[in-house]
Amino acid sequence: MSTIHPNTREAATPIYDWEGYDFDTRQVHAGEYPDLNNGLRVPPIALSAGYVFDDFDDQVERFSAVPSRDGAFHGDSEATPGPIYSRQGNPTNSVAEERLASLEGGSNTVLVSSGQAAITSALLTLAQGGDHIVSTASIYGGTRILFGRSIKRFGIDVDYVWDSEDDDEWARAIRPNTKAIYAESIPNPRNDITDLRRIAEVAARYHLPLVVDNTVGSPALIRPFEHGANIVVHSTTKFLTGHGAVVGGAIVDGGNFDWEAAVAAGRAYPLLTSSPRPGVGSMVDRFGPAAYARATREAVVNDIGPALSPFSGFLLHQGLETLSVRMERHVNSSLEIASWLEQQPEVEQVDYAGLPTSPLYELAVRDYGLATNGLGARTSSVFGVKVRGGIDGARAFVNGLRVFSRMTGIGDTRSMVIHPGTSTHATFAPEINDRLGITPGLLRLSVGLESPRDLIADLRVGLDHVAVL
Ligand SMILES: Cc1ncc(COP(=O)(O)O)c(C=O)c1O
Structure with a gap:
């Protein structure tokens, strides 16, 4: 087994330069470096607040920030001094x-x-x-x-x-x-x-x-x-x-x-x-x-x-490592769900720029889409849906959901729902919220990775609660 310490500058040298490779390859490999002690393939968790200096002069060199054009924490082994402290x-x-x-x-x-x-x-x-x-x-x-x-x-x-x-x-x-x-x-x-x-x-x-x-x-x-x-x-x-x-x-x-x-x-x-x-x-x-x-x-x-x-x-x-794979599922489910929501009688408005009915659709087509397979007009999985009945409609809808979690947060594997007017935007003046379109009936959805069929069924139950108001 090698006696080289894993935090030496040699160990920090990247395996390959991944520039020029496709997004899907870089998301798996960019940034990895060889573990010279054990040959670990997955970069390990380095739980250490500080780093040992080789000797007195090494400490002086690390603190003197030797000029380098590489601002990375480690990188060019010639020019970048070793780490000092995990802050x-x-x-x-x-x-x-x-x-x-x-x-x-x-x-x-x-x-x-x-x-x-x-x-x-x-x-x-x-x-x-x-x-x-x-x-x-x-x-x-x-x-x-x-x-x-x-x-x-x-x-x-x-x-x-x-x-x-x-x-x-x-x-x-x-x-x-x-x-x-x-x-x-x-x-x-x-x-x-x-x-x-x-x-x-x-x-x-x-x-x-x-x-x-x-x-x-x-x-x-x-x-x-x-x-x-x-x-x-x-x-x-x-x-x-x-x-x-x-x-x-x-x-x-x-x-x-x-x-x-x-x-x-x-x-x-x-x-x-x-x-x-x-x-x-x-x-x-x-x-x-x-x-x-x-x-x-x-x-x-x-x-x-x-x-x-x-x-x-x-x-x-x-x-x-799995970003583009997850995003593909997130955005395709979102488009399906947003299109479905638009057709429901209890829904007054869906704010999803990837819908052809959105005033922002042309911009979505021009600039927003999946890098990996050319799927255009995909504007993520966080969007607004305004239900009938104002805050009473919002309450009934949210309380009717089972698969969507009632919580703050977005971009999770799990689908989530929140009422911005009484949470993230609760402290703003009413005229600011009016201008931002944060109306009493607006809910924010974050569509997760569950089956879109189950998510649509869940949303239908929520809307059934709005329908009987
Ligand atoms: C767009 C955006 N920026 C920043 C933040 C703040 O991030 P964090 O909760 O990690 O502090 C959030 C959190 O929801 C967000 O949605």
């Missing part, structure tokens, strides 16, 4: 980080402990007290709460654009101290998909990075970097890990934003373009296209500390 990164998590970067087409990924931690960390790398962010209006309720409470308490203001087609509205919202544009590719809960190309054009015009939450879409359905986004965030709790067991988050760097040009145009990104101390170059100087990920890992996540447990990282890299 910065962990070999199990790095498998998932490299795999997700490959699937999204980004330069690097940083894993954190939840989707909310990912959004917060992603934005804190860009903005500080006194700065400003512009977001599209249709976003997950928890993110709207985060923006209006904690991000605001950090001194960062967020304004919303309601009509992303309206250049004047963008012009009115963007200020000299704006640091990012934020959007969701497939907004939770109403599936009102976003024209990312359109927003990326606005962002480029104002020299702003576009940050996209791709939780509901996943890279199997849309890869925001291909449409001009610069940073992607995920709640890995959902489709990426896939089985509803653990909470996690990810920040993916597109490596495609010109930070120096933004600074020249009057925007300031001190964590990226300023020298942290005399004699040390800026993140952009030292890490090039990996600068943003590196700054997020070292200057935000390592300081604040929302580290992901390697156990959760393991479940994530395993979950990613």
Whole structure:
């Protein structure tokens, strides 16, 4: 048996470079590395808070952040010093980080402990007290709460654009101290998909990075970097890990934003373009296209500390192995169920952009579909259905369901239902909810992997309860 320690730089060398392989191959293999001790085929769970230094000079070298253009936790064995502490990164998590970067087409990924931690960390790398962010209006309720409470308490203001087609509205919202544009590719809960190309054009015009939450879409359905986004965030709790067991988050760097040009145009990104101390170059100087990920890992996540447990990282890299297979089932069942719901007399409206009757169908055909087999107009499995009878109708429907679980959460193998108006959106002013289309009769469905026939039968029972009101 080899005596080489599994955490040596040699052990961290990838087996192959998976660039150029198909999505389905990369989701199984990207990020894996050989286990030189035991030849383990499945990357193991490295449950260790810290890492042994070979000797005194090795510790000095690891802490001195030897210049490298690779922002990954481990990578180029020549240039990247070994690991220090699991608050910065962990070999199990790095498998998932490299795999997700490959699937999204980004330069690097940083894993954190939840989707909310990912959004917060992603934005804190860009903005500080006194700065400003512009977001599209249709976003997950928890993110709207985060923006209006904690991000605001950090001194960062967020304004919303309601009509992303309206250049004047963008012009009115963007200020000299704006640091990012934020959007969701497939907004939770109403599936009102976003024209990312359109927003990326606005962002480029104002020299702003576009940050996209791709939780509901996943890279199997849309890869925001291909449409001009610069940073992607995920709640890995959902489709990426896939089985509803653990909470996690990810920040993916597109490596495609010109930070120096933004600074020249009057925007300031001190964590990226300023020298942290005399004699040390800026993140952009030292890490090039990996600068943003590196700054997020070292200057935000390592300081604040929302580290992901390697156990959760393991479940994530395993979950990613089957992402496109699960998404195919999720989206095909959703299309079948959404089409069926549209025909039911107790249903007033179905918000699923993949339906030919949706006003967003053309955009769904153009930009959203399964990467792996060319199935177009598939806009995930999280969508809204408005039943007759307002809140009484919603209550009767939800109480009638047996296969759908009444719970918060999306992107699980299990189907789930929740009433946004009294949960995720309960704290917003009625006029905001009206504008967002969060009506008393609206339910959010997350279609799981059960048989679509059983799911339709369950929904029919729920609607029978609405029919007798
Ligand atoms: C689109 C979206 N972003 C972010 C989050 C927050 O993720 P987490 O629950 O992992 O913190 C959620 C959670 O539902 C979400 O749906």
